[in-house]
Amino acid sequence: MSEEEVIKAISENFGELVVESKVLRPKKVSITVKPEGLVSIATFLRDSLGFDHPLGAGAIDYPAENKIQMVYYIWSMNRRMLIMLRADTPRDNPRLPTLSSVWDQMNLHEREAWEMFGIVFEGHPRLEHLLLPEDWEEGVYPLRKDYKLPER
């Protein structure tokens, strides 16, 4: 199954939920979906397309467009292909459904995105501080663009 066929399989099943899809490089596919389709598309990727090996997840802040983009990186052992599953969420009220039920390990990555970007993952079992200290000031998200390093 080539990169285009993976994209085709997703858009055939979830046509209106897919915002954008492209082949970044050989064996690297990027697909942006609507937040409401995140869990069903992720489950489809895991169960039907064989994306079984989670690599990580992180977010990117775009203050100019008032959005934060969450990116999940998943590798398929059988297809030997990487997929970047992205979802945009508004910056003033970032909320996304959790994918920790689909890929176990996303639990930790989502906790990190929560404390660093303030994305609230609905249904997450344990949204607590991971890397930052427990007494970190509430509402301060260090990886957002408007947070400046104190020494700079």
Place this chain on the structure above:
Amino acid sequence: MVVSEAKEIMRISWGPQHPMSGQFRFILETDGENVYEIIPDFGFTHRGIEKILEYRTFVQGIVPFERLAMVDAANVGLAYVRAIEDAAGIEVPKRAQYIRTILCEISRINSHLYAIGLAAEAAGGYPAIFLWTTADRELFLDLAEMLTGARWSYAFFIPGGVRADIPEGFKERALKVLSYFEKRLIAYRDSWLENEIWLTRSRGVGRLSAEDAIKLGAAGPSLRGSGVELDMRKEEKYEAYEELNFKVAVQKEGDCQARFMVRFLEMIESTKIIRQALENLPPGPFKKPVPPKLPKGEGFARVETARGEMDVHVILDGSDKPYRVKVCAPSFRNLYVISKLPKLTKILVADVPVVIWSFDPWYLDADR
């Protein structure tokens, strides 16, 4: 094993005062000798490297980036450099690719020797092996120093190539070190990997099946020790690896011994790679100029570091600094696998150091 069956749960804090390679804490929930939970407590060495990189130019950023895993500085630094090159579409001269490969493998041997030395300590009463590996590592640190000028933090790879050419006499010295080291590897095998005491401590301990290793997201030797063949050097074919002949070390058992056997076999392959790269070193320039400002774009690099696959995602916005750098670190994933291990297999308190060190987590790259 279910916690409620236990009579009395005792929580033990393992760390954060340097449980092995940095400040990290594991919370162990135990009942007598049985461990029911290993809860990793992240963040003691969080330095905000992803944020720091947004304030540094591409070349400046290489120095803090290598601090993710200093013991394996070349491979880790390469992940960042390759991500930038991928984003800006920079091709690297052939000679630079070979020099990079040589330093990466020196770095991998350094890192594996360190891991093996500490594992011998963790298994209890092998200071001799730790001293051996430290002494042998010195030879490779000296080689790296000859090439880069630094023993640990090289900052030798830059976008577009490497900082310097191979110095005169490097090849002869490297070949001498390699032929000595190949003899030493046999000594390691005979006196440590096949030693009855080590085998008792490691065989069948901390077993991770291939299925679980894939599902939970294990990386590097931990994945290959469970029989899954995945090596970014073969998969991504970066630098000179495509042209060199080497095997991916895979072991089926999935226990602590298998994970170390993978590291041991990888060191043998590394010596082969360095030999081949030195023999086939192509002539030509070792770097090419790269403008300080790079065009808008997005790059993704996957590099096989000593601890496993490190993925770096960079977003460029047209300035001389990256807009965002996301690091998917191998130790972060392996620490997650460790936390799930007591659910999959029986672990005793005495096994904990061996089990954790068999995953070779580098807490600094997990915390970033």
